[in-house]
């Protein structure tokens with residue numbers, strides 16, 4: 329981890345802290361650890377990815393051991409413990425999407441952005457990732473960008489969404 | 505037109521909002537249950553309905569509810585399983601996005617039946633936008649007095665919240681779901697103890713699928729006997745089917761259980777038949793974990809009877825010539841699809857999703873993925889087919905949770921029905937990279953050997 333990519337000043341803004349407190353309130357007094365997955369999503373949206381200082385911060389907020397956070401952050405595929413682009417293009421590659429042309433879509437994005445599966449564009453905007461079934465099999469091929477589902481993909485649709493996110497990388501987040 | 509109990513109002517403008525939902529008869533089941541019924545009477549109606557779990561296993565819901573332990577002074581929990589990660593399945597997302605209040609209503613009525621005062625909906629992390637829809641609906645339900653303290657003056661209290669996963673198919677398994685909801689890795693627990701005795705935070709817990717909980721609403725409204733009149737035999741009521749693959753009209757459909765597969769696949773009302781005039785090659789009728797059926801066993805059973813969309817008929821013939829209704833993920837393959845490639849793809853999925861606790865699952869899925877990869881890419885040997893058979897047999901039944909079985913069955917079924925296609929990949933390593941094998945020939949079964 330290089331100095332530039334590590335988050336040295338870690339703190340949620342006030343309104344995010346309020347949301348974290350609301351989420352903690354959904355669980356009984358002795359079981360606040362249950363909020364962990366949700367809070368990690370929030371931390372990732374806020375800081376881009378989960379480095380050790382971010383995870384330690386989350387551990388302090390929830391009054392749990394840092395190792396309990398690391399364990400969870402490395403188990404679930406949605407969490408990034410390495411730097412990623414501002415927009416993750418996550419293309420489903422599982423059976424029903426595969427038979428409707430997911431592989432072609434992946435190839436098209438790779439060629440268009442000049443990156444391979446798992447890589448990030450030089451400008452740091454896009455990361456391409458192939459993922460498993462996202463529950464949109466009837467609308468294949470599909471990809472998810474942030475919280476947004478993009479379905480029935482064609483090359484034209486991919487062009488348009490890349491343009492949209494290049495102009496506004498946050499267009500894929502809907503809020504906290 | 506079949507009867508619709510869940511999606512009847514799905515296309516009404518604004519039905520996702522509380523006001524429109526309420527105007528269309530929403531929350532009647534809560535009024536009826538809390539004002540006129542005891543919790544046990546609600547359980548009784550669910551038993552009478554014959555409702556079976558819609559998450560995949562098809563276990564009778566009323567029976568599951570009656571197993572819930574009720575020690576004095578210990579809280580009980582109802583958890584809704586909205587993890588929906590079985591490839592081919594996208595019905596729960598549709599229901600929650602279109603009519604979120606139906607799930608909220610079902611959660612309230614079901615929680616009352618079980619005596620739970622705190623319930624959670626665990627939703628896969630990728631459905632974050634659906635989580636926001638549900639949270640909005642829950643806020644509306646609180647604001648209108650359907651959640652919180654002393655609901656409808658009945659003395660019954662209930663809090664309801666949504667909590668996300670973060671990308672792990674295994675968290676759909678009920679004990680992994682509980683671990684995940686406790687803020688841990690999604691490692692399935694060894695059973696017993698079952699969640700009905702020791703579940704969330706060590707307390708008695710029921711886990712039910714989204715669709716199962718939604719079905720409680722019409723069951724309470726109309727009575728269990730009315731519900732049981734729909735369907736066939738022990739497959740009562742309606743079922744949401746997620747249809748995908750090479751059909752003209754993929755999508756989510758609500759069917760009355762017991763319609764024929766032929767009608768579902770070929771009529772305009774449902775899948776609309778095969779796309780582009782292609783012929784049917786195979787079908788996975790219940791999500792990626794269930795055995796694949798070759799074209800001649802899709803609309804007919806081995807005995808030559810019409811195959812029906814029901815738990816029993818889809819399973820007719822056992823694994824030799826049948827499959828399972830599973831989660832209702834109906835995936836259709838046309839003559840251009842490669843069975844070896846599809847099997848490799850699914851196996852890669854299970855390998856990726858194995859939590860790693862049991863060696864037969866962790867190692868076996870990885871091994872099968874490698875062997876299938878070399879077969880698909882023309883480097884396979886004839887012994888590899890028997891090797892695959894051997895590995896899947898050693899996984900099945902030898903693991904903590906059923907993910908091992910879910911990974912083994914698709915491989916076994918593919919070899920059972922499409923062995924010639926696997927052999928062709930070995931014999932024609934060049935050709936198999938350029939074209940596909942085509943349809944499997946109809947054959948007479950010798951189920952004893954498999």
Ligand SMILES: Cc1cc2nc3c(=O)[nH]c(=O)nc-3n(C[C@H](O)[C@H](O)[C@H](O)COP(=O)(O)O)c2cc1C
Nearest residue numbers: 557558559585587588589676677678712713716906
């Ligand atoms: C690996 C695995 C994944 C599962 N995924 C889901 C799922 O995504 N949704 C679901 O409702 N049930 C899933 N199940 C089944 C659940 O363990 C459980 O049986 C179900 O939620 C019970 O609800 P039901 O009785 O209403 O069907 C899965 C099971 C296994 C073994």
Ligand code: SF4
Nearest residue numbers: 859861862865903905
């Ligand atoms: S069968 Fe697989 S997924 Fe299930 S507990 Fe064992 S290793 Fe984990």
Ligand code: FES
Nearest residue numbers: 420425462464465
């Ligand atoms: S297979 Fe791609 S969304 Fe299900």
